[in-house]
């Protein structure tokens with residue numbers, strides 16, 4: 347397993363946190379997701395043979411957020 351932290355713009359409320367948790371948590375190979383409104387970031391623990399940073403970035407942007 348690997349862990350990555352991605353800075354995300356636009357996490358303004360707990361709804362955003364829930365949305366991003368759901369979107370990222372549904373991706374193949376993702377073991378756990380921790381989205382922090384305070385930090386403006388998502389920490390993702392994942393299987394690097396099944397997912398990578400590009401997949402996460404695309405999913406975040408498709409959900410309507412920008413990478414910071």
Ligand SMILES: [Cu+2]
Pocket residue numbers: 357358359360361362363
């Ligand atoms: Cu929100």
